[in-house]
Amino acid sequence: MHLITTHLQIVAVLFLPGAWGQMGSSSTLGVVVEAKNITLPAGSKAVLPCHSPRMVWTQDRLKDRQRVVHWDLVRSSPEYSVERVLDMSPGARQRLYNSVNKGRISVQDSAFNDGNFSLIINNVFTTDKGVYTCNLHHHYCQIHQSIQIQLNVTKSARKEKRYWDGEKTVFVVLLGKSVVLPCVNRRSLWREGLQEDQQQVAHWDFQPPGVRPDRADRLVDLYASGERRDYGPRFGSSKMSVEEDAFTLGDFSLSISHLKPVDKGLYSCHLHHHYCGLHERRIFRLTVGPPIPSAPTTAPRVQNDVPEPRTEKEVEGPRVVNVILPEHRGYFVQHLGYFLATFLLLALIVVAVIVLTRRRKKRGLEYDLRRCDRGNVISGGEMSLDCTELRTCNQEPPSSDYKNNLLKERDMVKECNMDFDGKLWK
Missing domain, CATH: 2.60.40.10 (Immunoglobulins)
Known part of the structure; x- marks a missing residue:
């Protein structure tokens, strides 16, 4: 419990620099359990929350x-x-x-x-x-x-x-x-204590800027018996208020209406239960900002009986509104994909053309080796011979009277030589 109290005090010091002077007297004023900075515009209503279920007042006869x-x-x-x-x-x-x-x-x-x-x-x-x-x-x-x-x-x-x-x-x-x-x-x-309604007390203090903690103003004292003591004109004029059933609900929140710059300062809620040995303190730094700007009002137009003459030069043209839509993040990536796909398609086509061309050239060379063109007579009396297609003489006549293959081959050679000599001397 002591460690938690120490941490709460450290938080109060960090967030509320104006509470440095109050830390020294924390043993007498109570343990700081909450600290907040609140900024509200001038003219609005502020509610400084202060809740404690341990301070709920119930008339306990047992x-x-x-x-x-x-x-x-x-x-x-x-x-x-x-x-x-x-x-x-x-x-x-x-x-x-x-x-x-x-x-x-x-x-x-x-x-x-x-x-x-x-x-x-x-x-x-x-x-x-x-x-x-x-x-x-x-x-x-x-x-x-x-x-x-x-x-x-x-x-x-x-x-x-x-x-x-x-x-x-x-x-x-x-x-x-x-x-x-x-x-x-x-x-x-x-031990036997006094009546509980005399032991439970809640009070609010206000410390203006530049004022020491021991010079803080007391705003109100609340007792579980229902008694309330107001200090100053703020509660009397209904500018500040605390709920009447505070000890029944455990809600001691302070409401401040019609905020003004003079309301800026340090507010502290003190809860004391002397019978239970409870002493808690909650600190709020209230800052009043500029008022909320009112809605702009247009001045009424004065209507004259005589209408204003309109010149011919005043021609109302069509109103054009240019709307610029920001490009999507994937716009560049999408177009880059289109470009790469097109380039890849072209590359495939070129490769296919090259492959087909090489195959066709290879087939042409093989065909030239098998075919010899006929020669023409050139100067010098030399003659170039045309190589004709050699016809294989392996066709066997339908009626073959050869006794063996040797005779058959000899006759085939003779027949081929005769055909060749006849063509040569034509």
């Missing part, structure tokens, strides 16, 4: 039952167990949970008057060994405290002692003797 003390015992041997030893509240007698402890274990009847809740054990048994816990609960104030004490039993008077083991107090008691396990809390919270 107030004594809100405070309870009970002692618990934790045994580790022979097996782990938890046992309720005793409990009591101001409006009821103390109650023992084991008949063996009747008349042997008790707490003083004046515990809630003097704050002494110590547990008295007479004629200590061996079974009394264990860890005792004193639990203090205040349900209305939401406060819960616990104190642990370890009790050990010995049969040797030399071993009887009391020491701190780093976590709790340890009592080593001689068997059969009496012991008092201390549990003392003398805060007024645990």
Whole structure:
């Protein structure tokens, strides 16, 4: 809790530099739980929020039952167990949970008057060994405290002692003797207090710029009984107000109407519950800005009986509105894709043409090797011979009377030579 309080104070110092002077007196004024900067235009209404559910006022007739003390015992041997030893509240007698402890274990009847809740054990048994816990609960104030004490039993008077083991107090008691396990809390919270409507107070303070915290102006005091004290003319003129049922709802917000530059400054909401020991403070820095500009009003046009003459030169042309639409982010990428696709298509076409051309040339060369053109007679009396197509003489006549292949080949050679000589001498 102390760490959270420290952090809240640091936040208040960081966000509200004007609250430096108030940090030194935080112990007397209360703990700062909230700090805000608020800027509003002049003439508007400001609401400085201040809520606390712990300050909700309810007329509780069973107030004594809100405070309870009970002692618990934790045994580790022979097996782990938890046992309720005793409990009591101001409006009821103390109650023992084991008949063996009747008349042997008790707490003083004046515990809630003097704050002494110590547990008295007479004629200590061996079974009394264990860890005792004193639990203090205040349900209305939401406060819960616990104190642990370890009790050990010995049969040797030399071993009887009391020491701190780093976590709790340890009592080593001689068997059969009496012991008092201390549990003392003398805060007024645990004793008979005054009426709650006199213990709950809320008040607002105003600190103008350049004014020290101890010179702050008190605006209003609110009491849970319904009493209210106004300081200055601000609440009397209804410029500032706090809801009448503030203690019923826990809402102590301050409303300021018709803001003016003089309302600029530091506002602080203080909540005190003396019975519960509650002291909270909320700080708001209010800055008043320029007023909100009013809506422009057009001056009424004066209508003359005589209409204004219009010249022929005044010709109303059509109104052209140029709208420039920003290009989409993917515009460049889209056109680049079109260009690349076109280039790739052209490249494929060129490659296809080249391949087809090479194939056609290769076929032409093969055809030229198989074909020889006829020669012409040139000068010098030389003659170039035309190579005619050689006809294979392998056609076998339908009626063949050859006895063997040798005779057949000889006749075929003769026939071919005769054909060749006839063509040569023509």
